[in-house]
Each structure stands twice: as structure tokens, then as C-alpha cells.
Amino acid sequence: DGGITQSPKYLFRKEGQNVTLSCEQNLNHDAMYWYRQDPGQGLRLIYYSQIVNDFQKGDIAEGYSVSREKKESFPLTVTSAQKNPTAFYLCASSKTGDYGDEQYFGPGTRLTVT
Amino acid sequence: AQSVAQPEDQVNVAEGNPLTVKCTYSVSGNPYLFWYVQYPNRGLQFLLKYITGDNLVKGSYGFEAEFNKSQTSFHLKKPSALVSDSALYFCAVRDILYNFNKFYFGSGTKLNVKP
Numbered sequence: 544d545g546g547i548t549q550s551p552k553y554l555f556r557k558e559g560q561n562v563t564l565s566c567e568q569n570l571n572h573d574a575m576y577w578y579r580q581d582p583g584q585g586l587r588l589i590y591y592s593q594i595v596n597d598f599q600k601g602d603i604a605e606g607y608s609v610s611r612e613k614k615e616s617f618p619l620t621v622t623s624a625q626k627n628p629t630a631f632y633l634c635a636s637s638k639t640g641d642y643g644d645e646q647y648f649g650p651g652t653r654l655t656v657t
Numbered sequence: 658a659q660s661v662a663q664p665e666d667q668v669n670v671a672e673g674n675p676l677t678v679k680c681t682y683s684v685s686g687n688p689y690l691f692w693y694v695q696y697p698n699r700g701l702q703f704l705l706k707y708i709t710g711d712n713l714v715k716g717s718y719g720f721e722a723e724f725n726k727s728q729t730s731f732h733l734k735k736p737s738a739l740v741s742d743s744a745l746y747f748c749a750v751r752d753i754l755y756n757f758n759k760f761y762f763g764s765g766t767k768l769n770v771k772p
Contacts, residue, residue, distance in 0.1 A: 547700075574758045585747065585764040586701075593758045633700055637760075642753045643708040645691050646760055648700035 546570065547649035549634050554654045556628075564619045564652045566634035573639040575617035576646065579603060580631040589632075592617055593639055621654065628656045659684045659752045661731075663763035670738045671771055678733040678766045680748030689751040690731045691760075692722055694744045701747060707731060718742070738770045 547568045556562045568575065574593050578586040588601030592611040606625025611617055617636075621628045632652045638644040661682045670676045682688050689708055693701040705716025712724045722733045733746060748763040 549700075576760075583767075586762045588759075591758065631698075635701075637758065639758055642689055642751060642757055643706065645693075645703045645706055646701075646749075647703070648693075650700045651698065653698065 547634055547636055547647055549632075549649035549652050552650065552652060554652055556654070556656050558656055559623045560656075561623060562621050562628075562654065562656075564621065564632055564634075564654070566617045566619065566649060567615055568617075568634075568636045568647070568649075569615060570636055570647060571614070572636035572647070573614065574637045575611070576635040576637075577601075577607070577609065577617070577619045578633045578635065580633060580651075586633065589619065621656075628654060630654060659750055659754070659759075659761050661690075661748045661750050661761055661763040663746075663748055663766045665766050666764075667767045667769065669769045669771065672740050673737050676735050676738040676742070676768065676770070678746050678748075678768060680731045680733065680763060682729050682731060682748075682750050684750055684752075684754075686754040688724075688729075688731075689753055690722075690724065691749040691751070692716065692720070692731075692733050693747045693749065694718075695747065695765075696744050704733070704746075738768075740770050740772055743768055743770045 576591040577589040590609045592598035608620045634649040635646040637646045691706045692704040707724045752759045
């Protein structure tokens with residue numbers, strides 16, 4: 544099956560701890576994205592990467608970090624500097640050479656920090 | 658800047674009736690527009706897109722959308738709503754002018770279809 548996997552589906556952490564969310568894709572897409580979604584709200588872009596070893600900040604990058612060492616993988620670390628990390632996190636990917644191609648989304652990770 | 662707006666937080670419709678979920682856009686250059694659906698605690702699923710050509714585009718699950726350049730709108734429609742269509746719907750535009758790998762999403766519209 545081609546697609547995007549995110550793990551784990553649910554994640555619980557204590558305040559002050561860093562946590563890393565996994566995102567893997569086997570669609571051979573160059574671009575990958577992380578979004579945050581709060582209850583009843585839309586998507587906010589955290590980081591995106593257009594190619595391996597390169598990434599750009601989105602609208603709400605503070606308190607988050609990413610890496611892109613492999614084309615297939617784009618892990619997101621939620622650091623202790625993120626003031627309100629409890630949210631639903633969505634990873635996505637897309638082709639870069641085709642403007643008409645849509646984004647493909649993973650199933651999401653729900654992070655709860657207490 | 659590129660943007661899309663979904664003016665309705667929620668749309669209520671009775672099963673069997675037609676539904677419309679509204680989206681307007683503001684872009685520089687040609688708009689590349691998308692609709693997605695999200696069920697609770699799930700990722701977004703692609704429904705349909707407008708790139709060029711016919712203003713009426715057909716997508717998954719019987720949905721269609723009408724592109725209107727003069728009104729800068731891309732409303733999602735379905736002739737006969739099902740209870741199972743109840744979900745959160747997002748309109749999005751791809752930035753093909755400044756950063757073609759960036760997508761801008763609307764705030765989402767919750768569709769409630771009542772039996």
C-alpha cells in the first residue's frame with residue numbers, strides 16, 4: 544500500500560519533556576509537511592520540506608523542530624519550549640514538479656501533554 | 658498573499674436535500690483549488706480539485722464543485738446529502754506563484770446531515 548504513516552496514533556507526555564512524532568511516506572514525494580489542528584479549528588502549518596536536508600518554517604514553528612535526512616521520513620519534535628503542545632498533528636506530502644497534485648495526509652497523531 | 662475563506666463554520670442539511678459548502682479564494686496568478694474531507698480523529702481525504710478546464714469538477718463520493726472566476730469562488734456541492742457525509746470540510750489553494758509547494762487552507766466547515 545502506498546501512503547503516509549504516522550506513529551503513534553495517541554501520545555501522552557509530561558510537561559517539560561520533548562517528544563518526537565514520526566512520519567513516513569512511500570509515495571516518493573519530495574515535499575513533506577507538518578500541520579497542527581486544534582479542536583474545531585483549521586490547519587496551521589508548522590514546518591515543511593521541499594527536499595532532503597532542507598526545510599522551512601511555517602506559520603507556527605516556535606517550539607518545534609524537524610529534520611529531513613531521508614526522503615521518506617520527516618519527524619517532528621515538540622520541545623518543552625512549545626507553550627501549548629496538546630493538539631492533533633497531521634503530516635502530509637506532495638509532489639513538487641506537478642502543480643496540480645494534491646497533498647496526501649497521514650492519519651494523524653493526537654498528543655496530550657499534562 | 659494567497660488565501661481561502663470558508664464563511665460558514667457549520668452547515669446543516671436534511672438527508673436527501675442538496676448541500677453546498679462555500680469557499681472563496683484570493684490568489685495571485687491562476688488558482689489551483691482543492692477540497693478535502695476530514696472525519697473525526699482522522700487525516701484529511703482528498704475529494705476533488707480544479708486546475709484548469711471545465712468549471713464544474715466532479716470528485717469522490719458524488720461531490721462536485723463549481724469554479725467561478727468572476728466571483729472567486731469554489732463551492733462544494735452534492736445533489737443529495739447522506740448522513741454519512743457529516744464531517745469537516747476544508748478548501749485549499751496551492752501557491753504556484755511564490756512557493757508552489759505551499760498550500761493554504763480555509764478554517765473548515767462542519768457539515769451536519771440530519772436523517
